[in-house]
Amino acid sequence: MRTLIFIFLFYYSINYSSAQSSINDSSIFMPLLKLGYSNNFPTADLKNRVGYTSSLNVRLEIKLKNQFIVGGRYDFLFGNNFKDSGMLKDLANSDGQIINVNGQYGSYEMLQRGHHLGMYIGRLFPVFSPNPNSGIIVTAGLGLLAYRVNFNNISGDIVQFTSNYVAGYDRYTSGVSLTQYVGYRYMSKNKLMNFYGGIEFNQAYTKVRRDYQVDYEINDPRFGMRNDNFWNIQIGWILPIYKRSPKEFYY
Numbered sequence: 001m002r003t004l005i006f007i008f009l010f011y012y013s014i015n016y017s018s019a020q021s022s023i024n025d026s027s028i029f030m031p032l033l034k035l036g037y038s039n040n041f042p043t044a045d046l047k048n049r050v051g052y053t054s055s056l057n058v059r060l061e062i063k064l065k066n067q068f069i070v071g072g073r074y075d076f077l078f079g080n081n082f083k084d085s086g087m088l089k090d091l092a093n094s095d096g097q098i099i100n101v102n103g104q105y106g107s108y109e110m111l112q113r114g115h116h117l118g119m120y121i122g123r124l125f126p127v128f129s130p131n132p133n134s135g136i137i138v139t140a141g142l143g144l145l146a147y148r149v150n151f152n153n154i155s156g157d158i159v160q161f162t163s164n165y166v167a168g169y170d171r172y173t174s175g176v177s178l179t180q181y182v183g184y185r186y187m188s189k190n191k192l193m194n195f196y197g198g199i200e201f202n203q204a205y206t207k208v209r210r211d212y213q214v215d216y217e218i219n220d221p222r223f224g225m226r227n228d229n230f231w232n233i234q235i236g237w238i239l240p241i242y243k244r245s246p247k248e249f250y251y
Contacts, residue, residue: 023189027065027132030187034059034196036236040077046204046228049171050112050147051081057236067124067132069139077114082149085110086215086222087169091160100157107154108161116202118143120179131187137198139181145204145228146174168214175206175228183234194238204228 036057042050055078061071091098100106122139129135148170151161160169183198206228216223 023133023187024131027067027126029065030063030133031241032059032061032063033239033241034061034236035239036196036234038075038200038232038234040079040230040232042228042230044227044229046226046230049082049084049228050079051083053077053079053081053112053114053230055116055232057234059236063124063133067126069120069122069124069137071120071122071139073116073118073120073141073143075116077112077116077147079112080109082110082112084149084171084222087149087171087213089215098158098160100155101159102157106158108158109152109154111150111152112147113150114145114147116143116145116177118177118179120181122181124185128184129186131189133187134185137181137183137185137196139179141179141181143177143179144174145177145202145206146172148172167210168212170210171208171213172210173206173208173226173228175204175226177202177204179203181234185238187238187240191240194240195236196238197233197235199231199233201231202229 034057036059038055038057040053040055042053055075058074059071061069063069085092085096088096088098097105098108118141120139120141122137124133124135124137126132126135151158151166151169153161159165179200179202181198181200183196183200185194185196187194204227206226208223213223
């Protein structure tokens with residue numbers, strides 16, 4: 001990520017003047033910051049572990065004059081539907097209740113939290129677009145997906161969900177991911193009405209990474225390699241980081 005940021009700033013400094021061309025007239029060098037949101041729908045092995053989730057997305061991206069794209073990504077994943085509750089089989093009763101330190105039922109939630117880091121390359125195809133810097137985007141990328149159960153110890157009195165013990169329950173999972181994205185981007189001349197939307201497909205090859213889980217069993221498929229695949233619908237806003245072309249005056 002540091003390398004990407006360095007490249008981003010370096011190209012911005014040496015190609016700063018290239019953005020003097022009008023965005024409506026020609027394809028320009030364009031550093032971008034993209035902020036977005038996505039709805040994630042699990043498939044393959046992942047659908048047996050989590051339900052519908054969301055993510056907040058950040059992209060640092062460079063569009064070259066030849067319409068090729070290189071970028072880096074970070075996604076923060078969150079949801080409240082973690083289906084795998086096997087780690088609680090010796091703690092919870094048939095109603096899913098857990099006895100706290102006071103001998104009463106404690107209050108808790110099982111939430112999903114995760115991170116997705118990566119880089120991608122692609123190309124802009126300026127079709128169905130008002131200018132050469134808008135149009136259909138196609139990208140492919142490589143990254144790292146990591147997620148876990150976040151036990152929200154609401155009552156604060158369930159000992160197993162404190163920092164000393166929770167790692168044995170949290171199913172921390174990670175692995176390499178592949179991504180493919182198809183979407184549309186609109187870039188306006190005034191640098192304000194810039195947005196994107198599209199569909200992304202993710203294939204992650206993951207495994208539980210903790211050395212110890214309370215319900216671990218040899219040859220249990222839950223602890224082997226997994227195909228944690230999902231697809232999502234993305235929308236977002238684009239902040240162009242280039243100098244606006246000067247206004248022309250005629251006398």
